[in-house]
Amino acid sequence: MTPLKVLFVSSEVVPFVKVGGLADVAGSLPQALSARGVDIRVIMPLYRPVKTQYKDKLKFIRWSQVKLGWRSMYSGLLTLQQNGITYYFIDNDYYFGSDQIYQDYSFDVERFCFFQRxxxxxxxxxxxxxxxxxxxxDWETGLIPCLLQAHYQSNGYHRQTKTLYTIHNLKFQGVFGSDRIADLCDLSADYLNEFGVLKDGAANFMKAGIVYSQHVNTVSPSYASEIMNDFYGEGLDAVLRGFSYKLSGILNGLDTRTYDPATDPAIPIHYDSSNVIAGKACCKASLQQELGLPQAADKPLFALISRLTEQKGLDLLLFILDELLDDDIQLVxxxxGESRYEDALRAVAARRPEHMAVQIRFDEKLARRIYAGSDFFLMPSVFEPCGLSQMIAMRYGSLPIVRETGGLKDTVDPYNQYTGTGNGFSFANINAHELLFTSKYAVDVYRRHDEAWTALVKCALNSDFSWKQSAEQYLKLYQGLTGIQVTDASPDPSASGEPETPEPSPAPNHADQTAGASQGPAKLATSRSGKAGHKTKAAGRKTAAKQPITTEASPSGRKARTGRSQTKSNKSGKD
Structure with a gap:
């Protein structure tokens, strides 16, 4: 049987370079699909850090000239094999011979036009x-479906090739002057019009990917639904509604080999569902000591690990932060990110050092220790296409407190005191006091209901966020587009397809489905107060706790604010 052949195109890929969540997807998803019998290969630019680190492994295939406007530019094609995947690299020192993955925006226009061609x-x-x-x-590859049709398929080449376009973050669209794109990409008015590449007179790479691809998907089902309304649609909601027949959402997975508290070398003690409460208590004490907080086992420890931007809900947190700290909790x-948020958080920490520790940097190993040592994980995002941090937090037994949007809504099942279901806490509206009341409610469960708390922690830790379910959904999508059926080549039906990879080269210029089966946890371990817990029920990716409590329902909070900034950014930042 002829294998299904897929070329996965991305501007960043783990383990080579990483700026945001796109690199994690590009590193893990091909591995999971390859394990299921897909001949999937990955292509990306050959940035200088990659060329330097992998120079002894790279194999030169050929060079050619790529026409770009009035110039003909050198394009080298190199390859290497890693973890069973073939990777290709496009070489051109003028465009990619820098340590920075994303550069000046006007130059990035030309760089990624060259890359796509x-x-x-x-x-x-x-x-x-x-x-x-x-x-x-994403936008860096959004013109490929259009260029394939305009320059190749119309001339008899690659006639059977289909295109799938994945939107990781609709906010970053690649918007440029139409005259320049006409020159760089040799596109005529047949494509550079409002029914094609143009949006409000400007070339829009994101729109081109939506219009010309055979299918469009986002990185969570809820985000696919949200972006068809004007609040989340970033100006493309009408376009997405027009192509809703080919729009779907598949939740991203998590590299569960890398993020595993039972083996993670970055945390002070290893634990699993059998000793999670005791293990996290040790990690918490160690983290408090490391960050200069009072070592108090009974104080709820909240964590926030994030880019400090408006999208991440920092305005909500800052509005109620002092009131939250007054409840005798600690926050790490x-x-x-943005200096206004950095300065505001530093100021609160300086005033209340016994309750708050702030590290304005990113440190992967410290992040692991925070996931392991925290009791709650804050993620009050205004919008969140998928989000990985809440999955990592649950993987380490830290209960997420999230706003119900995008992938947060799809992965966090809010605790219900009457039915006993849930694996975290959530609130619906973009409202600071809903965040406050939900956090206080979570603290009340922590302090007064040991058995329910233990059940929640175990349910979160045992939730299945591996790439297995995501890969199966992508495989069905591929098969539907091509009509080619694939026999699963993985001998282990539970294989996640996640590679063990070295650390990616740093990127100095930047700092973030469907339900599947999950193994239910065994009998709960002893709770913090020494009480015995109860069994839990697995419910796919959202594993449900079954230990109701009897506290009063939390207040509903004020009405939602009616808007947020719609300022478009042309930066290449990712989640």
């Missing part, structure tokens, strides 16, 4: 690989 030139005979599907990701913040 070079990818299509390499398909077929040059790389001896004719893909059935080209899987494109790790991250960097």
């Amino acid at each position: 070079a990818v299509l030139e390499a398909c077929g005979q040059p790389m001896t690989f004719e893909p059935d599907i080209i899987h494109c990701n 913040v790790l991250g960097n």
Whole structure:
């Protein structure tokens, strides 16, 4: 049987370079699909850090000239094999010979126009690989479906190749002047019009990917639904509604080998569901000591690990932060971003050092220790396409407190005191006091209901966020687009397809489905007060606790604010 052939195109890929969550997806999803019998290969730019680190492994295939406006530019094609996956790299020192993955925006226009044209030139005979599907990701690859149709399929090349376009964050769209794109990409008015590439007179790479691909998906089902309304649609909601027949959402997975409290070398003590309460207590004491907080086992420890931006709900947190700290809790913040948020968080920590510790930086090992040592994980995002942090937090037994949006809504099942179900806490509206009341409610469960708390922690830790379910959904999507059926090649039906990979090269210029089966936890371990817990019920990715409590329902909070900033950013930041 001829295998299904997929070329996965991304501007960043773990383990080579990472700026945001796109790199994690590009590193893990191909591994999971390959384990299921897909011949999937990955192509990305050959940035200088990659060339330096992997120079002894890279194999040169060929070079060619790519026409870009009035110039013909050198394009090298190199390859290497890693963890059973073939990776291709597009080489050009003028465009990619820098340590920075994303550079000045006006230059990035030209860089990624070149990259997309070079990818299509390499398909077929040059790389001896004719893909059935080209899987494109975010604006940096959004023109590929259009260029494939305009320059190749219309001339008899790659006629059977389909395109899938994945939106990781709709906010970053790649908006440029139409004259420049006409020149760089040799596109005529047949494509540069309001029914095609243009949006309000400007070339929009994101829109081009939506219009010309055979299918569009986002990184969570809820986000796919949300972006078809004007609040979340970033100006493209009408376009997405028009193409809703080919729009779907598949939840991202998590590398459960890397994020595993039973083996993670970054945390002071290992634990699993059999000793999670005791293990987390040790990690909590160690974290409090490391960050200079009073070592108090009975104080709830909240954590926030994030880019410090408006999207992440920092305005909500800052509005009620003092009132939250007045409830005798501790808060640890790790991250960097906009200076207004950095300064505000530093100021509160300086006033209340016994309750709050702030680290304005990102440190992967410290992040692991915070996940392991915290009781609650704050993620009050205004919007969140998927989010990985809440999955990591649950993987380490830290209960998320999230706003019900995008992937947060799809992964966090809010605790219900009457039915006993849930694996975290959530609130509906973009409202600071809903965040406050939900947090206080969570603290009340922590302090007064040991058995329910223990059940919640175990349920969170045992939730299944591996790539297995995501890969199965992508495989069905690929098969539907091509009509090619694939026999699962994985001998282990529970295999996640997640590689063990070295750390990616740093990127110095930047700092974030469907339900599947989960194994239910065994009998609960002793709670913090020494009481015996109860068994829990598995419910797919959201594992449900079954130990109701009897506290009063939390207040509903004020009405939601009616808007947020709609300022468009052309930066290449990712989640």
